[in-house]
Amino acid sequence: MENHSIIKIENLVKSFPVGKGEFIALDNLSLGFEKGEFAGLVGPSGSGKTTLLNIIGSLDTPSKGKVMVLDKSVSELTNRQSAQLRNKHIGFIFQTFNLLPVYNVFENVEFALLLQKMSANERKKAVMDALEWVGLTEKVKSRPSMLSGGECQRVAIARSMVKRPEIVLADEPTANLDSKNSHNILQTMKNLNRELKTTFIFATHDEKVMQYLDRIISLEDGKVSKDEKVKDPKN
Amino acid sequence: MMLALKLAFKNLLGAGLRTWLNVSVLSFAFVLIIFFNGMIDGWNRQGRKDTIAWETGKGQFWHPEYDRYDPYTIQASNGLMSDEILKETESKRLVPILVVQATAFPQGRSLAVILKGIDPMLTVLELPVSVLSSDNGIDYAVIGKRMAEAAKLKVGDKLLIRWRDKNGTFDAREIQIAEVFKCDVPGADNGQIYLSLQTLQEMMELKNHATYLVAGEEFEDRELENWVFRDLDFLLEDFNKIISAKKAGGSIMQIFMLLIALIAIFDTQVLSIFRRQKEIGTYIALGMTRMQVVGIFTVEGGAHSILATILGAMYGIPLFLFLNKVGISFGVGQGMDITLAETIYPYYSIRLIISTILLVVVSATIVSYLPSRKISKMKPTDALKGKLQ
Numbered sequence: 001m002e003n004h005s006i007i008k009i010e011n012l013v014k015s016f017p018v019g020k021g022e023f024i025a026l027d028n029l030s031l032g033f034e035k036g037e038f039a040g041l042v043g044p045s046g047s048g049k050t051t052l053l054n055i056i057g058s059l060d061t062p063s064k065g066k067v068m069v070l071d072k073s074v075s076e077l078t079n080r081q082s083a084q085l086r087n088k089h090i091g092f093i094f095q096t097f098n099l100l101p102v103y104n105v106f107e108n109v110e111f112a113l114l115l116q117k118m119s120a121n122e123r124k125k126a127v128m129d130a131l132e133w134v135g136l137t138e139k140v141k142s143r144p145s146m147l148s149g150g151e152c153q154r155v156a157i158a159r160s161m162v163k164r165p166e167i168v169l170a171d172e173p174t175a176n177l178d179s180k181n182s183h184n185i186l187q188t189m190k191n192l193n194r195e196l197k198t199t200f201i202f203a204t205h206d207e208k209v210m211q212y213l214d215r216i217i218s219l220e221d222g223k224v225s226k227d228e229k230v231k232d233p234k235n
Numbered sequence: 236m237m238l239a240l241k242l243a244f245k246n247l248l249g250a251g252l253r254t255w256l257n258v259s260v261l262s263f264a265f266v267l268i269i270f271f272n273g274m275i276d277g278w279n280r281q282g283r284k285d286t287i288a289w290e291t292g293k294g295q296f297w298h299p300e301y302d303r304y305d306p307y308t309i310q311a312s313n314g315l316m317s318d319e320i321l322k323e324t325e326s327k328r329l330v331p332i333l334v335v336q337a338t339a340f341p342q343g344r345s346l347a348v349i350l351k352g353i354d355p356m357l358t359v360l361e362l363p364v365s366v367l368s369s370d371n372g373i374d375y376a377v378i379g380k381r382m383a384e385a386a387k388l389k390v391g392d393k394l395l396i397r398w399r400d401k402n403g404t405f406d407a408r409e410i411q412i413a414e415v416f417k418c419d420v421p422g423a424d425n426g427q428i429y430l431s432l433q434t435l436q437e438m439m440e441l442k443n444h445a446t447y448l449v450a451g452e453e454f455e456d457r458e459l460e461n462w463v464f465r466d467l468d469f470l471l472e473d474f475n476k477i478i479s480a481k482k483a484g485g486s487i488m489q490i491f492m493l494l495i496a497l498i499a500i501f502d503t504q505v506l507s508i509f510r511r512q513k514e515i516g517t518y519i520a521l522g523m524t525r526m527q528v529v530g531i532f533t534v535e536g537g538a539h540s541i542l543a544t545i546l547g548a549m550y551g552i553p554l555f556l557f558l559n560k561v562g563i564s565f566g567v568g569q570g571m572d573i574t575l576a577e578t579i580y581p582y583y584s585i586r587l588i589i590s591t592i593l594l595v596v597v598s599a600t601i602v603s604y605l606p607s608r609k610i611s612k613m614k615p616t617d618a619l620k621g622k623l624q
Contacts, residue, residue: 004422057613059520079524087522098517102249114238115522160520 006166006199007033007056012065014222019115025051027222028065030041033201037126038193038233039204040195040209043219049203052219053169056201057090070166087115091160091198095172097152099159105131106140109158116163130162134188150181157185161192162164171203179208186212239527243535247542250507254539257503261496261543261595266551268489268591271553273581274563275485277479281576283471288361290419292330292449296367296462301334301446309336309349310399313444314461320448327535328381330357330444333435337398339428343387348382349427350398354434359451361425366413367431374434375413379424383415396428401440406437419576493595496543497602497620501552504536504606515610525615536603540596555583601615 014026021136026048033039041049054060055067058074067074070089077085091112098106109130131137134154140159144152153173160168170189174182190212193200202209210216211234218226247254287293300312313333316324323329337347344422355368364377376394383389390412397407398456410430418424436442448462458464508515518528562578 029511057520060621079526083519083522083524083527086520092520094520096513098513098520098619100514104246107245112521114245159475 004035005032006035006070007031007201008066009056009066010066012052012055012067013063013149014048014060015056017062017075025222026055026062029219029222029224031217031224031227032078033042033167033199036193036197037211037215038190039215039217040213041217041219042205042210043225044205047219048222049219050171051222053171053201053203056167057092057169058085087112088163089166091163091165091168093153093156093160093168093170093173096173097144097149097156098175099152099155101144104141104143105136105147105155108144108155109162112159112163126162127158130158133161133192134158134185137213148176148181150184153177153181153185154188157192161196161198164196165198167199167201169201169203172206173202174204174206174209180209182206187235239530239534240538242531243538246531246535247538253503254542255410257496257499257539257541258546261500261539261599262551264489264492264496264548264617265543265547265591265595266554267492268576268594269547269555269583269588270581271485271489272482272587272591273367273558273583274579275478275482276584276587277580277582278575279464279483280582281579282474282478283467285419285576286422286471286474287467289423290360291467292359292451292452293454294467295331295465295470296448296450296459297465298446299461299463306336309334309446312443313441313446313492316443316445316448317460320445320459321443323454324354324448327354327356328451330354330359330451331432332447332449333432333439333441333444334446335398335435335439337388337396337411337428340395340397341388341392344379346386347426348396350396350435351427351429352432353429354432359449361418362429363414363416364429364431367429367434369413374408374410374430376410377414377416377429378412379415379427381421381424382427383412385426388412388415394428398438400438405575406438425606449595493598497565500536500539500599501602503539504532504603507535508532508606508609512613512618512621515613515616516615518623519615525611525613532607532610533600533604536607537596537600539603540599543595543599545556555581559583 007144009029009031012026013024014021015024021187029048029052036219036228041052043049051060055062055074056069058069058077061075069085072081076081100111103111106127109127110123113126118126128137131140134157136151136154136158139151144155144175147155168189173185177185186209189200192198202213204210214230216226216230217224275586298314300308302308302312316331320329320331324331331354335350335352337348337350340346353364353367354361355364355366357364361376367375367377369375378388388394392412393409394412395407395409397405399405410428416605436444448459515528518531519525558581562580563576564578
């Protein structure tokens with residue numbers, strides 16, 4: 001399989017003002033991700049995992065350095081361009097699911113498509129396909145409050161995948177799930193990664209997640225302390 | 236926009252009781268504004284109609300010296316009617332009225348009054364003065380209910396009046412009250428005694444003289460030499476001022492009601508933005524710009540007004556139709572010095588309804604936008620964590 005780089009990070013520095021000083025979350029970090037990777041950023045709290053995901057997802061901008069996502073420089077994008085990048089090319093999965101409470105399962109998954117110019121029929125097909133991937137076609141009318149944590153996270157996965165993005169960024173996706181549900185959703189994501197060649201990047205310190213990763217990048221104090229390929233990840 | 240509206244209504248209806256509380260208060264303000272203005276407009280229409288019917292006609296020609304607010308001008312402010320005018324008065328298109336200052340002595344008391352000589356056969360005004368035409372040697376007079384109450388007079392009572400004729404000589408005569416009429420126009424009643432024009436002209440030695448001429452609908456608009464035309468804007472100036480003052484006074488209450496509703500929406504918006512930070516962050520993560528999210532929250536707040544309009548229409552329309560049919564009885568109109576019917580029939584114009592809807596929708600949208608602007612300054616990463624204070 002021919003791989004090519006879809007994310008390039010060079011000398012990235014991200015600092016936040018703290019009182020009169022500043023806290024350096026990412027310190028001169030350089031990394032690259034290739035299409036179809038199932039990679040994870042691991043490390044203790046405060047090591048910069050979520051900050052890095054946010055910058056890759058163009059939810060935040062670098063203080064210094066260069067971050068290229070799908071050949072676009074994140075720091076040079078306008079608000080509208082970064083919104084378009086997120087809408088069309090990047091899916092997000094959050095620890096707390098972040099489903100919209102007044103919408104049912106179908107509408108939550110459909111939401112990402114409402115911002116794109118798609119017909120209602122096309123949207124319906126795409127949503128039902130996404131719900132089929134995560135095994136939730138029976139629950140299309142349910143509200144998030146009627147679902148278990150595992151089901152909510154599967155809806156979130158469907159929502160992130162429905163637009164067939166190149167990249168999915170998952171921030172501690174299993175932190176609120178029990179072991180069985182964690183394995184279920186990880187297997188679902190692994191399948192999607194294999195079938196659709198979507199690049200998954202996790203921020204995690206969950207051992208269960210690490211078993212599935214084919215690349216583990218360890219962060220410590222905003223720097224890459226280790227970057228290794230896993231020979232035989234769990235499928 | 237359609238997406239924003241769809242999302243707004245989903246969120247609003249999903250918010251349950253809070254939405255309906257805001258919508259109820261706003262709809263109450265909406266209905267109250269229409270009700271109050273409908274009342275004032277109804278009063279205005281009735282008042283104008285009554286004043287035209289009882290007092291002003293479609294306009295008046297005044298003697299140049301006549302000033303209705305200055306009693307000292309009355310004695311000199313009359314003039315001889317030309318042949319042209321007399322022809323118009325004979326065909327009942329103009330009603331000549333001679334005004335004279337006098338003193339009445341009911342039950343030994345003295346009372347300053349205005350004597351008005353009027354054609355008993357007039358058709359231009361609704362004054363019931365035909366009784367003045369009887370020719371049995373008695374000088375009959377007609378008064379209004381207000382005057383009758385002030386002078387403690389009733390039909391059949393005799394009353395001594397004293398006046399000065401054209402030469403300034405005092406003269407006196409006994410008249411008999413032939414009719415007491417009831418009308419909603421105090422200007423046609425308070426302190427006034429109606430006599431036959433011919434009788435008053437003879438009392439004053441002012442044959443064919445009048446102080447002013449009331450024009451009826453059939454009078455062809457034109458100028459009359461030596462007489463000054465006063466149109467309805469001039470003649471109804473005082474009434475229009477009262478209506479304007481009432482509207483201004485009422486608008487304070489309406490603004491207060493609307494403010495309560497708008498503050499409730501503002502408060503809901505502020506709370507909503509604070510509580511729904513993660514949702515805002517999620518919208519942005521899913522590909523919306525911050526301004527699109529501001530739009531959703533603004534439309535959501537503004538949509539309160541659309542729901543309020545619908546709710547207000549549900550109970551307001553039957554209520555307004557009912558009030559429009561039965562009217563609202565005040566029962567005090569006769570005792571007041573302003574033109575006010577005992578029963579007011581509110582008038583709800585399309586203009587009033589549309590302008591009120593616009594006022595409510597625009598003001599609700601503005602107060603929804605003000606707190607929503609905060610979203611445009613939010614960092615999506617902080618919003619996703621719900622960290623903003």
